[in-house]
Amino acid sequence: MFLEQERGVRMALTAVFAVPHPPLLIPEIGLGEENEIRDTLDSMQRVAKRIAELQPDTIIVISPHAPHMSDRFVISSDRSLYGDMRRFHAPSVFIRKNVDLELSTKIYTESLRKSLPVLLSEGSDYYIDHGVLVPLYFIEKKHHDYQLVIISLSDLSYDDHFSLGRCIARACESHDSKTVLIASGDLSHRLIPSGPYGFAKEGPLFDQIVTDLMRNSETEEIRKIDPQISIPAGECGLRSLIIMSGALSVIGFSSRFLSYEGPFGVGYAVCEFLPESIIEKSDLSEKKNKDSPFLHEETDPFVALAQAALDEYVNNGHVISVPANLPDELIKERAGVFVSIKKGGQLRGCIGTIAPVTESIAEEIIRNAIESGTADPRFPPVRAEELQHLVFSVDVLGPPSPVVDRSELDPSRYGVIVSYRGRRGLLLPNLEGVDTVKDQLSIALSKAGIPPDVDYFVEKFEVTRHK
Numbered sequence: 525m526f527l528e529q530e531r532g533v534r535m536a537l538t539a540v541f542a543v544p545h546p547p548l549l550i551p552e553i554g555l556g557e558e559n560e561i562r563d564t565l566d567s568m569q570r571v572a573k574r575i576a577e578l579q580p581d582t583i584i585v586i587s588p589h590a591p592h593m594s595d596r597f598v599i600s601s602d603r604s605l606y607g608d609m610r611r612f613h614a615p616s617v618f619i620r621k622n623v624d625l626e627l628s629t630k631i632y633t634e635s636l637r638k639s640l641p642v643l644l645s646e647g648s649d650y651y652i653d654h655g656v657l658v659p660l661y662f663i664e665k666k667h668h669d670y671q672l673v674i675i676s677l678s679d680l681s682y683d684d685h686f687s688l689g690r691c692i693a694r695a696c697e698s699h700d701s702k703t704v705l706i707a708s709g710d711l712s713h714r715l716i717p718s719g720p721y722g723f724a725k726e727g728p729l730f731d732q733i734v735t736d737l738m739r740n741s742e743t744e745e746i747r748k749i750d751p752q753i754s755i756p757a758g759e760c761g762l763r764s765l766i767i768m769s770g771a772l773s774v775i776g777f778s779s780r781f782l783s784y785e786g787p788f789g790v791g792y793a794v795c796e797f798l799p800e801s802i803i804e805k806s807d808l809s810e811k812k813n814k815d816s817p818f819l820h821e822e823t824d825p826f827v828a829l830a831q832a833a834l835d836e837y838v839n840n841g842h843v844i845s846v847p848a849n850l851p852d853e854l855i856k857e858r859a860g861v862f863v864s865i866k867k868g869g870q871l872r873g874c875i876g877t878i879a880p881v882t883e884s885i886a887e888e889i890i891r892n893a894i895e896s897g898t899a900d901p902r903f904p905p906v907r908a909e910e911l912q913h914l915v916f917s918v919d920v921l922g923p924p925s926p927v928v929d930r931s932e933l934d935p936s937r938y939g940v941i942v943s944y945r946g947r948r949g950l951l952l953p954n955l956e957g958v959d960t961v962k963d964q965l966s967i968a969l970s971k972a973g974i975p976p977d978v979d980y981f982v983e984k985f986e987v988t989r990h991k
Contacts, residue, residue, distance in 0.1 A: 536693065536696050536697045536774075536775055537692075537693055537696045537703055537704065537705055537771060537775050538578050538580055538702050538703060538704050538799075539574065539575070539578055539704045539705075539777070539796065539797065539798050539799070540704065540705045540706075540707070540768055540771060540772060540775075540777060540796070540797040541571050541574075541575075541659075541704065541705070541706045541707070541794075541795070541796050541797070542706075542707045542709075542738060542761075542764075542765060542768060542793060542794065542795045542796075542797075543568060543571060543658075543659045543706060543707070543708055543794055544564060544658075544708070544709065544710045544711075544761070544790075544791075544792035544793065544794065545587075545589075545654060545655045545656075545657075545658040545659065545708045545709070545710065546561070546564075546658065546710065546788075546790065546792060547609060547612045547654055547658060548561075549561065549564065549565055549568060549658055549661075549662075550609065550612075550614065550617055550658065550661050552609070552614040552616065552617050553609060553612045553613070553614045553617070560787055560788070560946070561785055561787060561788070561792060563783040563784075563785050563877075563881045564783055564785055564792045564794060566783070567782040567783040567794035568659065568662045568794065569662055570782060570794075571659070571662065571663075571782070571794060571796060572662040572663045572665060572666045572667070573666060574796060575663050575666070575667055575704055576663075576666035576667040578702065578704060579667065579669075579702065580667075580670055580701075580702045580703055580704045581624075581670055581671065581701035581702050581703065582624040582627055582670055582671045582672070582673060582699075582701050582702070582703045582704075583660075583663070583670050583671075583672055583673070583703070583704055583705075583706060584627070584672075584673045584674075584675065584692060584696075584703060584704070584705045584706065585655070585656045585659065585660070585672070585673070585674050585675070585705075585706045585708055586675050586677070586705070586706070586707045586708060586709075586764045586767050586768065587653055587655030587656045587674060587675075587676065587677075587708045587709075587764070588655055588677050588708070588709050588760050588761060588763070588764055589653040589654060589655035589656075590650075590653050590655065590656065590674050590675070590676040590677075591645070591649060591650050591651065591653070591676060592676035592677055592678060593643065593676075593678060594678060594679040595641060595678065595679065595680070596641035596642055596643050596678055596680070597635070597640065597641070597642045597643070597675060597676060597677070597678050597680070597688055598642075598643050598644075598645050598650070598675070598676040598678075599628050599631055599632055599642060599643070599644055599645065599673065599674075599675050599676075600623050600628060600645050600650050600672070600673055600674040600675070601623065601625060601628045601629070601632075601644035601645050601646065601650075602623055602645060602646075602650055603622065603623060603625065604620060604621065604622045604623060605620070605621055605623060605650060605651060605652050605672060605674065606618065606619070606620045606651060606652060607619055607651050607652025607653060607654075607656065607657050608657075609654065609657065611654075612654070617657070617661065619652055619657055619660050619661070619664065620652075621652070621660075621670075621671065621672040622671050622672070623671060623672055623673060624671035624672065624673050624701070626699065627671075627673055627695060627696070627699050627701070627703065628644065628673050629644070630695035630696075630698060630699055631673070631675070631691060631692055631695040632644050633695075634691040634692075634694050634695045635688060635691045637691075638687055638690075638691055640684060640687055640688055640691065641678075641680070641684075642688075650674070652672075652674070653674075655708040655709070656672075656674055656708060658708070659706055659708055660672075671701075675688070675692070675767070677763045677764065677767075678763075682747040682763070682766050683747070685747070685763045685766040685767045685770065686744075686747050686766050686767070686769060686770035686773075687770060688767050688770060689766070689767040689768060689769060689770020689771040689772070689773070689774075690770040690771065690773060690774050691770075692705065692767070692770070692771050693770070693771040693772075693773075693774035693775055694774065697774075705768065705771055707761070707764040707765050707767060707768035708761065708764055709759075709760050709761015709762070709763075709764035709765060710759075710760040710761055710790050710791060710792060711730065711731045711734055711735075711757075711759055711760070711761060711786070711790070711791030711792070711793055712724075712726075712727035712728070712730045712731050712757040712758055712759055712786070712790070712791045713727070713757075713758035713759070713760065713789065713790050713791075714726070714727035714756070714757055714758040714789070715727045715728055715731070715786045715789045715790065715791060716786075716789040716943045716948075716981055717789075717943070717944075717979075717981045718789060718943060718944045718945040718946060718947075718980075718981065719788065719789015719790060719946075720758075720788075720789060720790065721758045721789075723789075723981065724756045724757060724758065726752075726753045726754075726756040726757040727756075727757045727758065727791075729753055729757070730749070730753050730754055730757035730759060730791075731757070731784070731786065731791040731793070733749055733753070734746060734749070734762075734765065734791075734793065735781065735784050735793050735795075738765075738779055738781055738793065738795040739779060739781040739795075739883075740779070741777075741778050741779040741797075743765070743768065743769035743772050743773075743779075743797075744769050744772075744773055746762070746765050746766055746769050747766045747769065749762070760790075768797075772797055775799075777797035777798055777799055778797065778798060778799075779795055779796070779797050780795065780796045780797075780798060781793075781794075781795045781883065782794040782795060782796060783881045784879065784880075784881065785879065785881065787943075787946060787948050788946040789946065824918075824990045824991070825850055825851055825854060826854070826885075826889060826918040826920070826990035827916045827917065827918055827990050827991065829847070829850070829854070829886060829889050829890065829893075829918075830863050830889050830890075830892075830893035830916045830918050831893070831914070831916050832844060832847075833889065833890040833893040833894055834865075834893045834894055834896075834897040834898075834906065834911070834914075834916075835911055837894045837897070837898065838897065838898070838905075838906055838907070838908050838911060839908055839911075843890065843894065844890060846884065846886045846887060846890070847886075850886055853885065854884065854885050854886040854889075855884050855885075855886055856884065857884065857885050858880040858882070858883065858884060858885065858888070859880055859885050859888065859920050859921055859922070860876065860877045860878045860879045860880055860888070860920075860921035861876055861877060861880075861885060861888040861889055861892050861918060861919065861920055861921065862874060862875070862876025862877075862892065862918070862919040862921070862952060862987075863875065863876060863889060863892040863893045863895075863896045863916065863917075863918055863919075864896065864916070864917045864918075864919070864952075865893075865896050865897060865906070865914050865915070865916055866914070866915045866917075867910065867913050867914055867915070868913070871903075872897075872903060872906065872910075872914060873896035873897050873900040873902075873903050873906070874896055874900060875892055875895040875896040875899065875900050876892050876896075876919070876921075876950075877891075877892060878921065878924070878941060878948070878950055885920060889918055893916070897914075917989060917990065917991045918989070918990040919952055919987040919988070919989050919990075920987060920988045920989075920990070921939070921985050921986075921987050922985050922986040922987065922988075923985065924941055924983035924984065924985040925983060925984060925985070926981070926982070926983055927940075927982040927983060927984050930961055930965075930982075932984065933961045933964070933965075933982075933984055934953075934961075935953060935954070935955070935958050935959065935960065935961060935963070935964040936953060936954050936959075937953055937954070937986065938953050938984040938985065938986060939951055939952045939953040939984065939985050939986070939987060940964055940965060940968050940982060940983065940984055940985075941968070941982070941983040941984075941985065942965065942968045942969050942972055942974055942980050942981065942982055943972075943974075943980060943981040943982075943983075944972070944974045944978055944979075944980040944981065947972045947973055947974050948972055949968040949969060949970070949971040949972025949973075949974060950968060950971070951964055951967050951968040951971065952987060953986070953987060954989070965982070
């Protein structure tokens, strides 16, 4: 357990998490499709593990889909709540939890003191909605001895949502239980033409602004996002994040951004906000390989890092930490990365990320080198006796941009990303045997399983290749 509290000592919020809530993350609903958002799935499992380590007595969830009223915030106050996934054809997925009535009342009282319109729910109309149930599905697998508080959004101002967050944090300070707060909400629903609401240029921009603010622990700026960006973006979770930012303004946690992706046209971001004491302990446990001396001046550090990552994993089953003696670009910058492995001139593995899912290019290389060598479904995992015969290359991707006319493409210079109804295919530039735009698009479409005669969306990007 990370935090030890003496009996009788008042406790503030222990940790805060921002999570998405796509029902298809649940295997009983996704039926394999959850693997298309593997980074989000891994991050949700990491959040569940963290919460299990913290052992909270109460979990507060802010949900855009909780029963709500336009002119006030609604706080759960029934003795127990039930919810299931029958509307998503999975009635066997359900949760029943007792409500922390004392904390609900404290939040209600603190909100009234600040003249915020709030209502304690009464009767049996309140339930555990999917915005709550999706994150709890993962948490329940690792920690289930907790009470629940659910709080809805409203049509009130962003400042009122921010103030509610501050009231939640103050109420927790006067409560004799260890509590974590979860802000549930997806980001833009307009990232690609085949998404649920089509494509809007504000969609990717909104997601970039929000994720950058979370990465930099600048969450108080979230409520200042221009409505001319957030409204066309078709966001879902902005007000959840604003309530969260209000709570964080009281307790002052630092962020650890875990992942972001949006292959189905909806942005999914996962971020944890932790006290410095927890972050310091986590950092200490990750330092053991920090000073690895494997890099040499004559070796490209990008390629050397990829090789070292796979060597260590295949030989010892360990994921190396980021070495200390790396160029600043590897440590301080973020980008999507593809790691390709060849043996005897033939492809042996290639896996990558279109957009960054880790905190640095170095971490991206380590992650994708291991995946390329052990998880490419086209090849068996690399064996230890093969390592000395492998040749690595690392492609660092630039940001993608929409293609209006095919004349903008050049397979020797630009890679392509094709998208259609949640499917996405990527092909790197300057590949042997791929000499025409027609060939490049055909291969990318084939990789994604997209028919060539549909109205698919095309983006292009440049890469920096290290060999």
